[in-house]
Amino acid sequence: MPFRFSPVASNRMLVVNEVGEFIFLDRQTFERLVSYDLAPNTGIFLDLKGKHFVTDTAVTPVIDLLATKYRTKREFLKSFTGLHMVVVTLRCNQRCNYCHASSQPTDQQRWDMTPETAVNVVHKIMESPSEVIKIEFQGGEPLLNFEVVKTVVREAKRLNRKKNKHLDFVICTNLTLVDAPTLEYCKKEGITLSTSLDGPKEIHDRHRLMRTGEGSYDRFMQNLHFSRSILGHDGVNPLMTASQESLSHFNEIVDQYAALGFQGIFLRHVNPYGYAQNDATIQSFVYPMEDFVEAYKKALLYIIELNLAGTPLVEGYACILLSRILTPFCTGFVDLQSPTGAGINGVIYDFNGEVYPCDEARMLAKMGDRRFYLGNVNRDSYLDIFTSPVLQELIEVSCVETLPGCHSCPLQPYCGADPVRNYAIQGDLVGHRPTSDFCMKHKAIIEFLLELIDQDDPGVMDVFWSWITNRTLAEVRGEAPCSN
Amino acid sequence: MDAKVKRKPGGFEVILSKALYEKEAVFAATYALSGLCRNRVEPAQAGYVKVTLELLDSCPDADRARVENKFMNELIDQQLRLDLEKRYGAIRRLIVQQAFAPLDNLKAAVKKIVGRD
Ligand code: SF4
Numbered sequence: 108m109p110f111r112f113s114p115v116a117s118n119r120m121l122v123v124n125e126v127g128e129f130i131f132l133d134r135q136t137f138e139r140l141v142s143y144d145l146a147p148n149t150g151i152f153l154d155l156k157g158k159h160f161v162t163d164t165a166v167t168p169v170i171d172l173l174a175t176k177y178r179t180k181r182e183f184l185k186s187f188t189g190l191h192m193v194v195v196t197l198r199c200n201q202r203c204n205y206c207h208a209s210s211q212p213t214d215q216q217r218w219d220m221t222p223e224t225a226v227n228v229v230h231k232i233m234e235s236p237s238e239v240i241k242i243e244f245q246g247g248e249p250l251l252n253f254e255v256v257k258t259v260v261r262e263a264k265r266l267n268r269k270k271n272k273h274l275d276f277v278i279c280t281n282l283t284l285v286d287a288p289t290l291e292y293c294k295k296e297g298i299t300l301s302t303s304l305d306g307p308k309e310i311h312d313r314h315r316l317m318r319t320g321e322g323s324y325d326r327f328m329q330n331l332h333f334s335r336s337i338l339g340h341d342g343v344n345p346l347m348t349a350s351q352e353s354l355s356h357f358n359e360i361v362d363q364y365a366a367l368g369f370q371g372i373f374l375r376h377v378n379p380y381g382y383a384q385n386d387a388t389i390q391s392f393v394y395p396m397e398d399f400v401e402a403y404k405k406a407l408l409y410i411i412e413l414n415l416a417g418t419p420l421v422e423g424y425a426c427i428l429l430s431r432i433l434t435p436f437c438t439g440f441v442d443l444q445s446p447t448g449a450g451i452n453g454v455i456y457d458f459n460g461e462v463y464p465c466d467e468a469r470m471l472a473k474m475g476d477r478r479f480y481l482g483n484v485n486r487d488s489y490l491d492i493f494t495s496p497v498l499q500e501l502i503e504v505s506c507v508e509t510l511p512g513c514h515s516c517p518l519q520p521y522c523g524a525d526p527v528r529n530y531a532i533q534g535d536l537v538g539h540r541p542t543s544d545f546c547m548k549h550k551a552i553i554e555f556l557l558e559l560i561d562q563d564d565p566g567v568m569d570v571f572w573s574w575i576t577n578r579t580l581a582e583v584r585g586e587a588p589c590s591n
Numbered sequence: 592m593d594a595k596v597k598r599k600p601g602g603f604e605v606i607l608s609k610a611l612y613e614k615e616a617v618f619a620a621t622y623a624l625s626g627l628c629r630n631r632v633e634p635a636q637a638g639y640v641k642v643t644l645e646l647l648d649s650c651p652d653a654d655r656a657r658v659e660n661k662f663m664n665e666l667i668d669q670q671l672r673l674d675l676e677k678r679y680g681a682i683r684r685l686i687v688q689q690a691f692a693p694l695d696n697l698k699a700a701v702k703k704i705v706g707r708d
Contacts, residue, residue: 109679109686114668125686141671167701167708170682174689181690511622515672541626 108169110160111517112137115554126176127431127520128158131561180520182437183444183452188493189237190441190453192466193228193259194245195220196252197458201281201323203303204314204388205348205377209473210247212318219252220458227484228456229262233270234489241275243301245455245466250284260296277301281315282330282343283323290337300334302327304345304367306360310353314391331367345369348377349402351394357406365418372410373423374403376548378467378528396544400551407555414570419579426574428556431521433575441465443523443549447505450481450498460484462492464501468527479527501526504536512540518553594666596659602628602645603659606635607666616669617642623665627654 110124120137123129132140132151139145140160145152147163155161162169197218199210211218220228232240242263244256260276267274276298285300293300304327305311312322334343347353347360357374364372376399377392403424410422430438441448450464460483463469468479479501482492492498505524507513513524525545529538540546559567573583581587595606607617621630621642628644635641644662646655654661676683681704685697694700698708 109675109683111672112668114664125683141675165708166705167698170686170689170701171697173686174693177686178690511619515619515669539625541623 108160108162108173111515111519113515113517115558117558121517121554121557122160123517123520124159124173125520126159126173126180126435128160129432129517129557130154130158130160131557176435179435180431180437183439183448186237186239186439188235188451188454189239189439190241190243191228191232191235192243192245192453192455193220193225194247194456194458194469195225195249195255195259196247198251199247199281200251200283200318201248202316202318204316204350204391209470213251218247218458220255220460222255222258224458224460224485225255225258226262227460229259229266231456231462231484231489231492233263233266233272237272239273239275241277244276244278246279247458248281248284249278250280250289253289257292260298264296275299281323281327282334283317283326285330285334287337290334293342294338299341300338300343302331302343302345303348304331304364305347305350306353306356307363310350310356310360313352314348314350314388340368341370344371346373346375348375349399350377350391351398352391354394354398354402357402358409361406361410361413361420365413365420369420371421371423371426374406375424396548400548403552404555411567411570414573414580415566419573421574424552425556425571428521428553429560429571430575432553432556432560433571440523442525445505445507445519445523446502447524447526449505449525449527450493450501454481454493456484460486462487464498465527467531471527471531478530500536510537510540512546516550518550521553522549594663596663598659602643605642605644605662607640607642609638609640612640612666612670613673614640616666616673619669619672620662620665623669624658624662627658627661 108124110122112120112122115121115131117131119131119133121129121131122137136151140155145155145161152161156163159169159173197209197211198213198215200213202210232242242259244259249256256278263274276296277300278293278298279301282300282302303315305315308322308324311324311327315323317323331343345364353360361372376396407422407425410420413420427438427440427443430436439448439452441453444452449468453465455463455466455469457463457469461472462481462484463472463479464481471478472480479497481495481497484492505526507516507519507522507524510524513519513522516522526536526538528545529543530536533539533543560571569580569583573580576583578589579587582589593608593611597604617632617640621632624630624644627650628646631643633641644658646658650658685700685704688694689697702708
């Protein structure tokens, strides 16, 4: 049966098939595999047979089974664009070091989305064939143009009376402007909040600043508790962005997330573009990917330890990769898909109605490069936008099966491509894998997870399964009945 | 001679037999090292190809000593991948086809490729 292989650091061969089943083989066994020299009654042959690398019985059922698994893994292609990010304003009351390339002062209303544009955005969104639609309000700070948020929610729900899709709303907010009426509205309409928490005060306040120059941490914490009191404990979910300074403090950041009772943390490397190149803080965001990967690995082991010691906390990135590695199911993850999720799984509508395949593409446009502009909701039809030559090109150049370097990589079933990032950093859509930090990061982290799975430590595997299946450790171990 | 390596200051040169290494394998191995070296692939005497690898200034010290081995191993791996693709490529394509546009008679298609169903 077909497979891909690559030597790994432990001086073994990693062998992976088309649907992501994997095995590590020592060199000698690998050579015997490729020279058809493994006896059918041996343990290793049976292991390989169980994972569909070899067969000594009928071939057709194996191919049929692999085809079914392959189709399941690619299920995300069927639903098309489900994540719709709407930038309702570029105004922001904060001036964080990551995003000042696009955030505007609070008194400049001309950077707000108008109600007319908002209605046109919703009409485009509701034309998506996807049965599941998530509308994510972004900014700037979306609460500064809350009337347009309400317009979008109202119009989407009105149109959905006929469309009958599963509709979710999320507001991405820095939380500093929330008040009781806003939160009551969110509660009534079933809107959750996504926010940013970079870590303890000293780390958070280093880059997440108010326009006045002071840190935002204290107000954030106050409003986090207030928001939870109305929306419920899980009504607010944070994201962290790792600056260079936070790499050596990952454990403290993890501790803080755990202490605040969040269900998970997503250890996120910051995209090093979208910033003014002369920015005094650029050094905080352009750091070697190797440093991030090392910090990530240590933090992941620490999170596993925490879970085993009774503090449940999911690391989001590992959870996505583990689902791809350990289950037959597909996990849509816009940032790591083949073909890319940009445009076909997620899309972003700028305040003026312009449509881009992802936020990074929008950011490039803000910096003067409109390479990825897909159209404008006020002028173009749904088909104009979503069958635009730009989007078709993005899809064509982002199938890992055909990309130089990726074409023979065994990690293909777990990995993906990011042509917008390739373009922004390496100058062309295809990119150059041997010098790509995107490739370096995913290769290192996926191989690390595969090695952990291969070690088969019962505790670690229980934690992994609890993450993937969204159950407690006790449930995974059969010590408590399943609650979901 | 299957592969002859000549060390040069700041790099090395390899003469490869085309009977053993296909063009795709040579290019793929060269590409894999293109983050460490400046590479050139050119014809040599009949039946051979010459690959010149010059270490980039940015090539980390730890990699410098290993580049030659790395290239030769990569070459063998890439050639093996091509060989495996010849053996299993048709099955791979069949799996993808069956996934998205199931065949009326999969058994017959399998038999045609594998010789048994
Ligand atoms: S990006 Fe790198 S790790 Fe991912 S499939 Fe391509 S070569 Fe493999």
